[in-house]
Amino acid sequence: MTPVELLTRLFPSGHEVVAGPFNTLAGRAILTDGAAVEVVGVTDGAPLSPEIATELAGRIIRIVQDGKKTPIVLLIDTASQRMTRRDEMLGLNEYLAHLAKVVTLAGLSGHRTVAVLYGAAAAGAFIATALAAQTLITIDGAHPSVMDLPSIARVTKLPLQLLEKKAETTPIFAPGVTPLAATGAVLENWSEADNFSNRLETALTLEASSDTRDTLGEERGGRKVAYSVALRVAAEFEKAAR
């Protein structure tokens, strides 16, 4: 789905979202009830560079500085973080972290943050963008991943065919919406037939002040122990203080 189609379907009442530098987009949009939201995004599967990260983060900082607590919708079609010696030398980890921090700060400052993944997102770029929002929604055709299976095969030194076979029995490592949703990363997936603007407006009303992705992963059976381990640690922490 192109960003133009996506914007039309998300905001039938109108929007002023325009393309910015480095495959970004930004602008205001109107919900069907007349309320405003701020949209920022990345397009065309662009690898996440320091330039894109500062462009998006700068925009979000100005939105928070505005003080109106306007909801922020992130439209994401990136790739992995850009893989160059130059970007690593310049401290790409800080640029990705800065973007994740700014998106998180917006959430903590009273802005409802919802990411709509309509293309790709992988590895560190996935963490810095789509996963940094309070809520992640995927659209049919989205392809989130940590790493593709051939690369996992190379790093783990396991045959690709074996990995493909194991991926049928567990959602724990395979790329794609279904396994990631099972582990709790994705709140909901919208199909082509859905009314995107209705669904977005419903998602924006959800309470999202705490991170419940591990409980979701437990309920869905894709991440069975994370939540209970985190709870046990928290309970023991209290006891250890005494």
Add this chain to the structure above:
Amino acid sequence: MIPEEIVRSPSWYESSARNRIAGVLDADTFHEILGPAERVMSPHLELFDLPPAFDDGVIVGRGQLDGKPVAIIAQEGQFMGGTFAEVSGAKIVGLLRAVTAAAGTPDGVSAVLLLLDTGGVRLQEANAGELAVSETVRALLGVRAAGIPVVALVGGRAGAFGGGGIVTACCSHVVISEQGRISVTGPEVIETNKGAEEFDSRDRALVWRVTGGRSRVLLGGADSYVKGDVASFRAAAARSRNAAPPFTLETMAAEQERLEKRLSSYGDCRDTPEIWARAGLADPASVPDIDDDAFLALLSEREIKHDAR
């Protein structure tokens, strides 16, 4: 002759995660949570015929530093590369959430010490590991938002790579030694994807110039540079918890400015000595070769401290 401080205190790089904790905290104050006796292990490694560890390579708990309570997290880089995975990640996330919940109560701590030693996400548990990194980022920022500094200590064999590099830069203050490395995509992965012309991962000097502790601290990617012994890391952790920037809009606006300035100042450089020359260092080529005392003297002349993290 072996320098005196190395005789006094063991090497951080050579130490296990448990020994680093013992060396950082006041003697006999460490209280481990979900320790090896509880046998909380990865449920996924069996699928790959890999042996699990009783602590899944992460040690968490409470203790004291100079008499004040702290929470501490240490990754063991020698087990599965210190990776973020379902169990190892949940231990980190659970501790961070508990620290936030206890903030301002008698159970509260003065700081969180995060001893990173990680290659990033455990690929055998890629989805759980990726989410663990994202949950760690959110929980860590929650701790900072509650007014409690999180101090990253980086100097282990596995460095702080992948999601570990992102988590490091989310902390309030980053302490690093010469052997510490911080990066997102590792040199081997860049070489595999883009070729040796882009990044020759076998060129050790180049890898260190790009990702190593001296380059990071000169560029502002780390805040305190220490000699590589455990006692120096302890001293830096104690110092830095009192001087950490709060997690606020002002701090993020300052970080935005800092990172934009770096891009415009050095965005066209090809190697770190080029950056250092442009930054006005008298002898940029010598930076990797001088000893720690000379490097610390060079740092103290340069005033590169910032409160924008």
